[in-house]
Amino acid sequence: MSKIRVVHYINQFFAGIGGEEKADVPPEVREGVVGPGMALNKAFKGEAEIVATVICGDSYFNENLEEAKQKVLEMIKEYNPDLFIAGPAFNAGRYGTACGTIAKFVKDELNIPVLTAMYPENPGVDMFKKDLYIIETGNSAAAMRKAVPAMAKLALKLVKGEEIGLPSEEGYIARGVRKNIFLDKRGSERAVEMLVKKLKGEKFVTEYPMPNFDNVPPNPAVKDMSKAKVALVTSGGIVPKGNPDHIESSSASKYGKYDIDGVMDLTSETYETAHGGYDPVYANEDADRVLPVDVLRDLEKEGVIGKLHRYFYTTVGNGTSVANAKKYASEFAKELVADGVDAVILTST
Known part of the structure; x- marks a missing residue:
């Protein structure tokens, strides 16, 4: 029996091309394995082999989405794969978005099994977990050794058409899919048993985990706004014209701090948005629509607020991971x- 043919997708970093300074490299294809593909090939234990590796810079892919998808797909098709694997992307937001996007595109267009892997807080997870199997990984490439065997095991199951077990058994992130199964005890008995264990402080595993929402308690109200120094922060991507710090349009890896001392109005000649998740036309015409410097200057003159802080902070919320946003x-x-x-x-879009 011939080996299962696999095409692997990785970004510029894992291909050894470079970091952020090389994130704009266009798609290319190389014969055989590159980077983490070596570990994957070994984990396949002779049942499958990576016949080609497609590489694309994270910025290029996300900023030229339709073009990049088509180019990458054409490269993949040339090798007639039985299986497509993207990543692992760990907690790299733009890489995760690219892995999820191209994996879903390959699945839809070529009708072959696909697999990727990410950290649960990677924005690509929420975007694609209902469409794809995504192996859960650690936060960084330090978790590569643990991620690769789980990826290889599930990938082989997918391509062989074998039954896929529960997320806890296979290591993938829960997809929100519910299946009817038969158990020895009815639901009411199992529920009571779990409740008793919970009351006793014993370990138990819920059959229906609830989402974990972050609660942020509000700070006390400002006592006197007429004396308060007020700052502006935005996830709407407003930046000085030309985007001097090159904040990414999606899955931002940085934020900017800009001086607005003496600035009374954000004009189309001086400010724009770097955000790639909404129509930029109106924000580029008047960035005050997202970052209301003009209104706050009026309130400053009227004595409603004490002072507008001379710096504003900005990033792009589009696809940016929760971990990075907190950081x-x-x-x-x-x-x-x-x-x-x-x-x-704090303004958004």
Whole structure:
């Protein structure tokens, strides 16, 4: 029996081309294995082999989505694969989005099994978990050794058409799919048993895990806004014209801090949006629609607020991971406190 033919997709970093400075490289294909494909090939234990590796920069893929999808698909088709694997992407947001996007596209267009792998907080998970099997990984490439065997095992099951077990058994992220199964005990008995274990403080496994929502308690109200220093923060991607810090249009890996001392109005000649998740026309015409500097200057003149902080902080919320968003906020929140800011207006899109 011939080996299962696999095409593997990775980004510029795992291909050894470079980091963020090379994220704009267009799609290319190389014969055989590259980077993490070596570990995958070994984990297949002779049952499958990677016949080609498609590589694309994260920025290029996400900023040229339709074109990149078609180019990558054509490269994949040339090798007539039985299976397609993307990643693992770990917690790299743009990489995860690219892996999910191309995996779903290949699945829909070529009708072959596909698989990818990500950290649960990668934005690609929420985007594609209902469409794809996504192996759960750790936060970074340090978890590669654990991720690869799980990927290989599930990939072989998929291509062989074998029955796929529960997420806890196979290592993939729950897809929200519910199946009817027969058990020895009816639901009411199992529910009571779980409740008793919970009351006793014993371990139990729920059959229907609830989503875990982050609760943020509100701070006390500002006592006197007429004396308050107010800062602007936005996930709407407003940046000085030309996007000097090259904040990505999706799955941003950074945020910007910009001086608006003396700026009374954000004009189309001086500011724009870097955001790729909404129609930028109106924001580019007047960035105050997303970051209301003009209104706050009026309130400053009228004495409604004490002062508008001289810096604003900005990033792109589109596809940006929760972990990165928390990281950015924890960094600049310290600066805001140190600068004596009393209140922050956080705008989105």
